[in-house]
Amino acid sequence: MWVRLGVKEKIKCRLIAVPLPEQIINQRRRKAKKNRNSKANNSKKYFELLSYGVYITNVEEGSWSPKEVMKAYRCRWYIVVNPGFYWGDFI
Template identity: 45%
Template sequence: MPLPEQLAAQRIRKAKQDRDRRLNHSQDYYRWLEYTVLITNVGEETWTAAQADQAYRVRWQIEIVFKSWKSGFHLQQLLHNGCTNEKRISTNIYLLLMFMPVYAKNIFASCQICQRLR
């Protein structure tokens, strides 16, 4: 799926700035940066390219949320510390679910700040 010119130019500029000085990217590499390539088993009759792109973005946000659960909340430690009290475990999970939107908002805000600093 071709990208808008401004976004493609931004990708190319970033690739030229951030690359390892020992690498010499080919012109084909820079041409591929002008596209977004999505590999899916969903047919064209089901989703348009734009719909597939949007679904991929939502999926990626979900991946970030689960990763933050795993690394930020140490959920596995709760289960591995020998806690077998079902009410305690479910209370902790409910607290995590309530706190997650605040945590996710902070993660996404910090990512946007990092992007602005570059």
């Protein structure tokens, strides 16, 4: 699904929602219930959305499948969390 996101300028982006495995859903729900003091995660809708992995990209639909977008996100976050792994001696 294509959406437009942005405050001043609306940019065309591809929104991908992928159903997650039951194990991950349960893990997310447990964590959300544990942190229920936050007003942001009390709604029924919020708990429904925990069942999906949501990705936003500007890569065309024919270029990457949803599975490939998920892999790219996973790699990107691995690099963010472990900068030494990617940059090695450059840092």
